[in-house]
Structures are given as C-alpha cells and as structure tokens.
Amino acid sequence: MGIYLNPGNDTFAEALASEIYVDKSGLISYANSVAGTKQKYICVSRPRRFGKSMAAEMLAAYYDRECDSKELFDKLEIAKDKSYQKNRNQYNVIFLNMQEFLSDSRNVSDMINRIEKSLLWELLEKYPDVRYFDSSHLTRTSMDIYKCVGVQFIFVIDEWDCIFREEKADKDGQKKYLDFLRSLFKDRIYVKLVYMTGILPIKKYGTHSALNMFDEFTMIEPRQLARFVGFTDRTYLQSKICNDSNAKWNFQ
Numbered sequence: 001m002g003i004y005l006n007p008g009n010d011t012f013a014e015a016l017a018s019e020i021y022v023d024k025s026g027l028i029s030y031a032n033s034v035a036g037t038k039q040k041y042i043c044v045s046r047p048r049r050f051g052k053s054m055a056a057e058m059l060a061a062y063y064d065r066e067c068d069s070k071e072l073f074d075k076l077e078i079a080k081d082k083s084y085q086k087n088r089n090q091y092n093v094i095f096l097n098m099q100e101f102l103s104d105s106r107n108v109s110d111m112i113n114r115i116e117k118s119l120l121w122e123l124l125e126k127y128p129d130v131r132y133f134d135s136s137h138l139t140r141t142s143m144d145i146y147k148c149v150g151v152q153f154i155f156v157i158d159e160w161d162c163i164f165r166e167e168k169a170d171k172d173g174q175k176k177y178l179d180f181l182r183s184l185f186k187d188r189i190y191v192k193l194v195y196m197t198g199i200l201p202i203k204k205y206g207t208h209s210a211l212n213m214f215d216e217f218t219m220i221e222p223r224q225l226a227r228f229v230g231f232t233d234r235t236y237l238q239s240k241i242c243n244d245s246n247a248k249w250n251f252q
Contacts (some may be wrong), residue, residue, distance in 0.1 A: 001066055005122040007095050009061035009069045015054050025078035027055055027228035028062055032083035034215075035193040036152070041185065041214040043160070043196045045226060051195040053097075055228065059195055060095045063154045091154045091192055092145075094119065098158035108163060108173030112180050123143055139183055142171055146190035154193045155185065161198030178210035186213055197206045 001008040015021055034040050046052055062071050062078075069089055078084050096115065105111035116138045124132075125140055130148045134140050146152060163170075163177050185194050194214075202211045217225045 002122045002126070004096055004118055005126060006064045006066040007060060008064060009072060012054075012057045012061035012069075013072055015057060017101040017131060023076050024055060024228045025058065025062075025073065025076040026081075026104050028059065028078045028087075029081045029083060030224055030228075031059060031193060031195065032081070032087050034088070035154075038191045038213075039215055040191065042194065042199070042217065043202055043211075044217045045161075045198055045201045052235050053158050056095070056156050056195065056197055059154070060093050060156045063091045063149065063193075064093045065089050065091055069171045079108055090151075092151050093154045093169065094156075095156045095158075097158045099162045102166065104160050108167060108170060108177055111163075112176065115180075139188070140223055142184075142187070152192035153190050155191065155195070157194070157196040160196040161200040164200055175210075182210040185211075 027147060034042070044052060044055070045117075053076065061067070062073060068088060071078055073084070073088065073218070083243055098111075100113045101114050101118075120135070120141060122208055124135055127145050127149065130144050132141055132144050142153060144184050160181075163174055167173055185191055201216050217223055
C-alpha cells in the first residue's frame with residue numbers, strides 16, 4: 001500500500017461506516033463501461049459539498065489491486081452489475097489530490113515536479129526489477145511498467161482545478177499544468193481510466209484544448225451521472241433521516 005500508488009481502501013471504509021453515507025456505487029458501473037475505451041476520460045465538476053471526494057475515494061478503493069474490497073462493495077448497488085467481479089481490485093491506482101501538492105509548492109512548476117518525484121519514488125520502489133529506459137521520466141516509466149507487468153493504470157484526480165482557482169494570474173503556469181496532464185494521459189495505452197473532479201469544468205485556451213479528450217459532466221449537463229453526483233429525492237430523504245436521527249440523539 002502506497003501514499004499515491006494503490007493507497008488502499010481505508011478512507012472509503014470510513015465513509016461507508018458513516019451514518020450519512022448514501023450508496024452511489026452505481027457510478028462504478030459507468031466507469032467500468034468506458035474504461036479501456038476512447039471514452040475513458042471523465043471529468044465531473046460540482047460545487048463543494050457534493051460528495052466529489054467520496055466518489056473519488058470509492059473508485060480508488062474499488063480498483064486498487066493491492067487491497068481486497070469485496071466486503072466493502074458486496075452489499076452495495078454495484079455488486080449486482082455484471083462488470084463488478086471482473087474489475088474489482090484489478091488495476092494499479094494512482095490517486096492524487098492536486099490541492100495537497102499546490103499547497104506545498106512555491107509555484108506550478110514546483111508542483112508538477114513534486115508530483116513527478118512523488119510518483120516516481122513509489123513506482124520505482126514497487127517495481128525495481130523493470131528495465132527502465134529513463135527512470136526520471138514519469139510517462140516513459142509508467143509505460144515501461146505496463147509493458148513489463150501487463151497491468152494498466154487507473155488515475156483518480158481530486159481538486160484537479162485548484163490551479164485555476166488559486167493561480168488565476170499565472171497563465172503560463174496553467175498552460176504548463178494542462179500540458180503535463182495531457183502528456184500523462186492522452187493516447188497512453190497504460191491508461192485504463194482517468195476520473196477527475198473539481199469545481200470548474202475543463203479550461204480551454206483558444207486552440208490550445210489540452211484536455212479535449214475528456215467527457216465533462218457538469219451541473220448543467222450531468223447526463224448519465226446525474227444520480228451519482230448530485231441530489232435526488234432518494235438521497236435527500238436518506239440524508240435527512242440520518243441528520244434528523246443525529247439531531248435527536250444529540251438533543252437527548
């Protein structure tokens with residue numbers, strides 16, 4: 001179990017044990033349906049407090065090949081799906097919270113360097129016997145691992161848009177960041193799925209559409225993911241019952 005590479009399922013287990021948990025595991029069914037296809041790039045944008053991080057943690061726990069999440073998911077909606085067994089705990093998961101890296105960096109270039117160093121440190125430790133062409137290059141190292149081990153990567157990115165919210169004036173840094181993500185993801189055979197969440201939709205810079213391969217699921221156009229990344233009558237009722245129960249208990 002690593003920090004960013006295959007981080008395990010403890011965080012999702014904690015969410016699952018919470019009284020206010022609402023089952024949105026049906027999201028995994030959609031992710032399975034597009035994984036390994038040209039539609040494998042998903043970006044979900046929502047305001048804060050819409051459960052974006054919990055959904056990201058759920059996906060990481062489901063796909064992580066270094067843990068066994070059977071007990072966590074067997075009683076959830078996804079267990080009824082025909083793709084459930086085939087994909088559970090089968091992939092190398094890389095889970096990044098971009099806000100964490102930005103907060104610890106002087107600028108965007110420093111942030112990108114920290115991400116690359118952090119991932120390379122874990123990848124090289126996990127796979128020391130792979131013959132690497134350039135062990136200082138993240139994209140090539142990921143490809144070398146896939147070619148040797150035969151296991152694709154699932155990338156789960158939380159707070160992907162923090163740079164555009166906190167470094168609004170740094171246009172050059174924003175471009176470097178988009179180019180970094182494009183280089184890591186676009187047309188890479190080692191990528192099985194990319195799931196990104198944030199407040200803002202994918203940023204475009206005129207003809208520089210660095211992340212134009214992503215399907216966006218926004219507040220205005222949630223499409224297939226509407227019932228997994230927002231409020232429905234069912235989720236509202238479940239949350240209200242739990243909150244009312246907690247309020248009563250606290251009062252007593």
